[in-house]
Amino acid sequence: MLRIVLIGAGNVGTHLGRRLQECGLPVWQVYSRRRERAQALARELQAQATDRWSEIQKNAELYILAVSDDAIAEVAGRLLDRLPADAFVVHTSGATPSTVLRDFRRHGVFYPLQTFSREHPVDFSTVPICVSAHQPEDEALLEELARQISGKTARINDRERAILHVAAVFVNNFANHCFQIGYEVAQRENLSFELLQPLIQETARKIVGQVPAEVQTGPAIRGDVETIQRHLDYLAATENPHRELYRLLSKSINPFLEV
Amino acid sequence: MLRIVLIGAGNVGTHLGRRLQECGLPVWQVYSRRRERAQALARELQAQATDRWSEIQKNAELYILAVSDDAIAEVAGRLLDRLPADAFVVHTSGATPSTVLRDFRRHGVFYPLQTFSREHPVDFSTVPICVSAHQPEDEALLEELARQISGKTARINDRERAILHVAAVFVNNFANHCFQIGYEVAQRENLSFELLQPLIQETARKIVGQVPAEVQTGPAIRGDVETIQRHLDYLAATENPHRELYRLLSKSINPFLEV
Numbered sequence: 001m002l003r004i005v006l007i008g009a010g011n012v013g014t015h016l017g018r019r020l021q022e023c024g025l026p027v028w029q030v031y032s033r034r035r036e037r038a039q040a041l042a043r044e045l046q047a048q049a050t051d052r053w054s055e056i057q058k059n060a061e062l063y064i065l066a067v068s069d070d071a072i073a074e075v076a077g078r079l080l081d082r083l084p085a086d087a088f089v090v091h092t093s094g095a096t097p098s099t100v101l102r103d104f105r106r107h108g109v110f111y112p113l114q115t116f117s118r119e120h121p122v123d124f125s126t127v128p129i130c131v132s133a134h135q136p137e138d139e140a141l142l143e144e145l146a147r148q149i150s151g152k153t154a155r156i157n158d159r160e161r162a163i164l165h166v167a168a169v170f171v172n173n174f175a176n177h178c179f180q181i182g183y184e185v186a187q188r189e190n191l192s193f194e195l196l197q198p199l200i201q202e203t204a205r206k207i208v209g210q211v212p213a214e215v216q217t218g219p220a221i222r223g224d225v226e227t228i229q230r231h232l233d234y235l236a237a238t239e240n241p242h243r244e245l246y247r248l249l250s251k252s253i254n255p256f257l258e259v
Numbered sequence: 260m261l262r263i264v265l266i267g268a269g270n271v272g273t274h275l276g277r278r279l280q281e282c283g284l285p286v287w288q289v290y291s292r293r294r295e296r297a298q299a300l301a302r303e304l305q306a307q308a309t310d311r312w313s314e315i316q317k318n319a320e321l322y323i324l325a326v327s328d329d330a331i332a333e334v335a336g337r338l339l340d341r342l343p344a345d346a347f348v349v350h351t352s353g354a355t356p357s358t359v360l361r362d363f364r365r366h367g368v369f370y371p372l373q374t375f376s377r378e379h380p381v382d383f384s385t386v387p388i389c390v391s392a393h394q395p396e397d398e399a400l401l402e403e404l405a406r407q408i409s410g411k412t413a414r415i416n417d418r419e420r421a422i423l424h425v426a427a428v429f430v431n432n433f434a435n436h437c438f439q440i441g442y443e444v445a446q447r448e449n450l451s452f453e454l455l456q457p458l459i460q461e462t463a464r465k466i467v468g469q470v471p472a473e474v475q476t477g478p479a480i481r482g483d484v485e486t487i488q489r490h491l492d493y494l495a496a497t498e499n500p501h502r503e504l505y506r507l508l509s510k511s512i513n514p515f516l517e518v
Binding site: 069070095113114115117120122126127128130152154156159160162163164165166167168169170171172173174175176177178179180181182183185186188189191192193194195196197198199200201202203204205206207208211212213215216217218219220221224227230231234235241242244245246248249252253255 | 328329354372373374376379381385386387389411413415418419421422423424425426427428429430431432433434435436437438439440441442444445447448450451452453454455456457458459460461462463464465466467470471472474475476477478479480483486489490493494500501503504505507508511512514
């Protein structure tokens with residue numbers, strides 16, 4: 001049995017811990033600096049809980065850091081003088097190079113490429129797990145672990161993961177922001193956002209197995225300058241702060257547009 | 260039985276015609292200027308087919324124009340001197356005011372707020388149908404028709420529909436473009452777009468019943484200038500044309516960002 005210590009009980013830690021348990025890979029110990037959080041998740045996972053660095057188990061086979069990006073370095077520092085020299089430590093961040101853990105001889109990354117929210121259940125079997133490790137046998141271990149919890153795994157090095165993260169910002173953060181602007185536009189006129197929901201769901205569904213550009217529709221790709229101008233006028237008239245964004249996105253879709 | 264003439268056998272015409280038939284409201288006649296298209300759809304719908312204006316049935320209860328936005332005015336002109344004065348004519352466009360049909364005493368709009376592609380089946384029962392008509396009894400007729408094919412209907416006037424269309428451009432066209440940029444970023448490094456698909460699906464799923472801003476994540480909303488700068492540098496280094504868009508979208512998410 002692989003003894004796993006999970007550092008962090010936030011969104012990623014919670015969903016990952018649940019999935020590991022589901023797949024017969026129970027977490028041994030959960031750490032969170034917030035005691036109640038550690039206890040709540042540990043109870044659910046039938047694991048030990050702690051909020052003290054001094055209580056971290058020293059002989060686990062794997063330490064998974066599921067903490068926010070800017071806490072990884074600090075947490076690594078805390079662990080460094082407490083764990084044996086051959087402790088295997090990974091983080092779960094898409095944005096952070098593995099080198100932040102380089103003081104551990106055995107280090108790596110176990111990055112589930114998905115957005116997690118506390119309330120929403122996640123179908124982990126479809127979440128791509130991107131793994132890498134400093135040592136080949138550790139990478140094989142991570143890949144095997146990934147295979148046990150997901151149908152999609154990939155060996156992805158630091159450079160590739162950084163690039164995937166740029167892409168993820170576009171398809172997740174920026175697309176969500178487009179949804180928000182649509183929400184605001186409808187909201188201002190007391191039009192229900194519900195009216196736009198089926199369109200949003202279909203927008204995502206439509207690109208499965210497709211190149212998005214091949215299913216691009218709308219005034220920009222059609223070169224329909226008249227509609228675009230009407231929309232820009234409306235955004236100006238309502239003092240919408242996203243007018244310039246509308247223009248730039250349209251020109252980005254269709255560089256030949258003169259708007 | 261409502262006798263319906265469907266003008267146009269493209270994406271909207273095809274899906275609408277199928278749905279009408281499914282709901283026991285068979286189309287009487289299909290017109291397309293492309294003869295084979297008219298015949299193919301008519302065969303499927305067990306309707307008459309024609310590619311000649313002179314053959315359009317004159318005593319239908321409803322003429323539905325499912326043609327591209329820029330063809331509506333021309334088609335209306337063709338019909339005007341062929342149909343009786345009390346013919347009821349509607350279009351299906353989100354972007355076009357109903358006044359384009361004002362030469363018909365009885366005119367209106369029957370706008371399914373969804374994106375259609377020929378191959379994809381659409382679950383019409385969830386597609387919001389936005390209706391309006393010049394005369395109240397005609398609006399009631401459209402609303403009743405909409406109710407028969409969808410669980411979501413709304414009376415939406417010209418001004419409201421124009422605004423919904425602005426919102427739709429953001430949530431559909433612009434979000435799809437964000438997916439495309441993500442695709443290109445991954446593609447450039449031979450990273451499979453498949454890795455990003457679950458994230459895209461979850462991005463859409465996550466906002467059901469939510470205000471998108473409340474589930475916004477990523478470096479911009481966190482104020483993580485370091486990551487943003489690294490991403491901008493990467494986009495510059497790879498001569499990605501969407502660098503300025505990344506910057507503007509980030510500032511639009513978080514106006515306090517200095518990037």
